[in-house]
Amino acid sequence: MPFLAENWPLISFAALALVVVIGAMLALRDGPPPYERRGILLTPPEINFLRTLESAVREDWLIFSKIRLSDIIKVRPRTRKFQSWQSRIQGVHLDFVLCDYETLEVKLAIELEDGQSHLTRPGRARFVNLALTAAGLPLLRVKVMEKYETTALRKDIEDALGILRKKKRA
Numbered sequence: 399m400p401f402l403a404e405n406w407p408l409i410s411f412a413a414l415a416l417v418v419v420i421g422a423m424l425a426l427r428d429g430p431p432p433y434e435r436r437g438i439l440l441t442p443p444e445i446n447f448l449r450t451l452e453s454a455v456r457e458d459w460l461i462f463s464k465i466r467l468s469d470i471i472k473v474r475p476r477t478r479k480f481q482s483w484q485s486r487i488q489g490v491h492l493d494f495v496l497c498d499y500e501t502l503e504v505k506l507a508i509e510l511e512d513g514q515s516h517l518t519r520p521g522r523a524r525f526v527n528l529a530l531t532a533a534g535l536p537l538l539r540v541k542v543m544e545k546y547e548t549t550a551l552r553k554d555i556e557d558a559l560g561i562l563r564k565k566k567r568a
Contacts, residue, residue, distance in 0.1 A: 450546035
């Protein structure tokens with residue numbers, strides 16, 4: 399007991415500090431993570447395009463959607479301002495990419511043009527063009543429509559990939 403009587407200010411301070419730390423930990427505790435489902439993965443115009451794209455590519459390529467630009471291109475090592483260039487591609491998503499069926503190598507990026515994105519984010523389209531061109535990856539821009547023609551889309555894909563088609567003989 400003499401120890402408590404002699405050191406009561408120190409013990410009181412330690413007890414108060416412990417209460418403050420416990421209180422702060424309880425106050426900072428967030429509870430469950432604040433996430434919820436988004437619902438559908440693609441917008442209705444994207445779903446509409448995907449259905450035609452699936453028919454156009456058949457089993458020649460695999461289709462992936464909502465792919466981050468940084469998942470398919472990268473900043474060259476030892477580049478000046480590496481982190482700045484990296485952050486520019488980190489938050490940009492492409493609508494669709496076509497990949498080689500066997501190797502999953504990305505062959506073509508596809509962006510849907512709704513007419514509004516150029517008005518709301520004019521620099522984004524220009525940056526995506528420059529980044530993909532620098533990386534040597536072709537980009538196909540397709541205007542959003544109510545109905546797409548499968549053979550026309552297939553031709554656009556082959557043209558973007560530089561695939562020469564044999565002409566039919568008469």
